[in-house]
Amino acid sequence: MNDFSVEAKGLTKYFGAFRAVDQVSLEVPTGSIYGVLGPNGAGKTTSLRMMLGIVDPDAGESRLLGGHSPQTVRHRVGYLPEERGLYPGMKAREAIAFMGALRGLDWAEGRHRAASFMSELGLERVIDEKIRKMSKGMAQMVQLIGSIVHAPDLIVLDEPFSGLDPVNQERLEMLVRRERDRGATILFSTHVMAHAERLCDRIAIIARSARRFEGTVDAARALLPMQVRYTPRT
Numbered sequence: 001m002n003d004f005s006v007e008a009k010g011l012t013k014y015f016g017a018f019r020a021v022d023q024v025s026l027e028v029p030t031g032s033i034y035g036v037l038g039p040n041g042a043g044k045t046t047s048l049r050m051m052l053g054i055v056d057p058d059a060g061e062s063r064l065l066g067g068h069s070p071q072t073v074r075h076r077v078g079y080l081p082e083e084r085g086l087y088p089g090m091k092a093r094e095a096i097a098f099m100g101a102l103r104g105l106d107w108a109e110g111r112h113r114a115a116s117f118m119s120e121l122g123l124e125r126v127i128d129e130k131i132r133k134m135s136k137g138m139a140q141m142v143q144l145i146g147s148i149v150h151a152p153d154l155i156v157l158d159e160p161f162s163g164l165d166p167v168n169q170e171r172l173e174m175l176v177r178r179e180r181d182r183g184a185t186i187l188f189s190t191h192v193m194a195h196a197e198r199l200c201d202r203i204a205i206i207a208r209s210a211r212r213f214e215g216t217v218d219a220a221r222a223l224l225p226m227q228v229r230y231t232p233r234t
């Protein structure tokens with residue numbers, strides 16, 4: 001056992017001749033909020049997928065939750081992928097319970113937890129609404145709740161802020177802090193430094209396929225020029 005929820009060493013991935021990820025290593029301390037920051041196409045999604053055992057690396061390895069292989073701790077991990085997707089005919093409550101059931105959560109307990117999450121976030125009015133009737137941002141909130149409803153020890157969110165309006169971005173921040181306070185470890189990717197600054201204990205910066213920085217938010221702030229820090233994706 002050790003005190004890291006993610007330990008990635010030398011992760012490397014080629015797509016054809018293109019090296020999308022080049023020897024990325026990362027250690028996420030248990031109980032922390034950790035940000036992977038970088039521009040579009042830098043290799044964040046592929047890195048996260050290798051860490052979770054969804055994509056096989058060409059080199060390197062990943063261990064989760066104190067040294068386990070990703071496959072053996074699947075039920076203790078929650079993951080919001082970059083491609084969002086829920087069954088459009090499901091109501092929010094069912095969609096959340098369904099996602100929980102895929103990770104081993106009892107159906108009735110999933111429905112119960114769905115209601116508590118939704119009311120805590122002030123979303124009770126959409127709990128019986130079908131996904132197809134919702135805005136994209138609202139559906140994303142439902143998927144986010146579904147990905148953490150089984151109370152995972154490790155939560156990995158790929159660009160969770162993208163596509164959310166400011167109110168839902170605040171709800172997301174609240175949820176992340178609440179999950180950390182419950183004892184979970186959170187790893188998320190973003191291309192906006194401000195999001196990482198507000199939430200993270202530590203960050204890694206990935207650019208052009210490789211890790212360019214790792215450290216505290218304060219150390220990153222001192223290093224990066226303002227225009228890099230606050231230029232949002234257009």
Ligand code: ATP
Nearest residue numbers: 015020038039040041042043044045046047082159
């Ligand atoms: P984004 O936020 O745009 O997804 P990212 O930092 O998450 O960016 P990745 O999605 O990991 O980056 O992609 C890294 C690079 O690898 C990009 O140039 C992308 O086009 C390429 N890539 C990703 N997946 C594949 C694939 N399956 N086949 C070929 N190239 C890929």
